[in-house]
Amino acid sequence: MKRALPGTETVKAAIDTVLAEAAARGRRPTVTAIERLLDIPHATFHRHYADLIDVHFRPRIPALARPATPTEPSGSDVRTEANLSRLRKENTDLRRTLALYEEAIRQLALENERPAQRRHRSSTAPPQQARATRAVLNATPSRRRLAWIRSLGVALSRLPVIKGS
Structure with missing residues (x-):
C-alpha cells in the first residue's frame, strides 16, 4: 500500500x-x-x-565562510600530513610485497599442476639448471619456496614474515 x-x-x-x-x-x-x-x-x-x-x-543555503588568507598549518595538520605520508609509503611497500607473493603463488601453482613434466624435463636440462630444478623438487615445501625465491634474486630480508605461517 x-x-x-x-x-x-x-x-x-x-x-x-x-x-x-x-x-x-x-x-x-x-x-x-x-x-x-x-x-x-x-x-x-x-x-x-x-x-x-x-x-x-x-x-x-548560506555560503560557507572561507578564510581570506592562508593560515599556518597547526600542529595537528603537520601530524596528519606526516601520518598520511607514512601510510602512503607503507601502502606502496605492501603493494610491492603483495606482487612478490602473488608471483610466488602463481609459480607454485604451476609447479603443482605439472610435477611429472618437471621431473622429466629436469633430466634433459643443462647441468646447473638440472641441479637447481632437482633442489626445488626434492626440497620440503618451505625449502622449495625459499629456493624458488632465491632463484628470483629477491633478498629474503625484503620479504616480510606473514604471521601464522
Whole structure:
C-alpha cells in the first residue's frame, strides 16, 4: 500500500524547519535532513520535489565562510600530513610485497599442476639448471619456496614474515 506524498506546503515547511535548525546549530542544511524529517526515500523525494529543492532550498543555503588568507598549518595538520605520508609509503611497500607473493603463488601453482613434466624435463636440462630444478623438487615445501625465491634474486630480508605461517 502506497503512502500519500506530502503536499507542496508541507515540504516547504519542512525545508524552512531544516534551514532554521541548521542555522541554530551552525551547520550546513542538507536535503537528506529534509527527507528524514518527511520520512521520504531519497529517490522519491528527488523524483517529486526536485523543483522545490532548486527554487526554495538551494538559494537559501548560506555560503560557507572561507578564510581570506592562508593560515599556518597547526600542529595537528603537520601530524596528519606526516601520518598520511607514512601510510602512503607503507601502502606502496605492501603493494610491492603483495606482487612478490602473488608471483610466488602463481609459480607454485604451476609447479603443482605439472610435477611429472618437471621431473622429466629436469633430466634433459643443462647441468646447473638440472641441479637447481632437482633442489626445488626434492626440497620440503618451505625449502622449495625459499629456493624458488632465491632463484628470483629477491633478498629474503625484503620479504616480510606473514604471521601464522
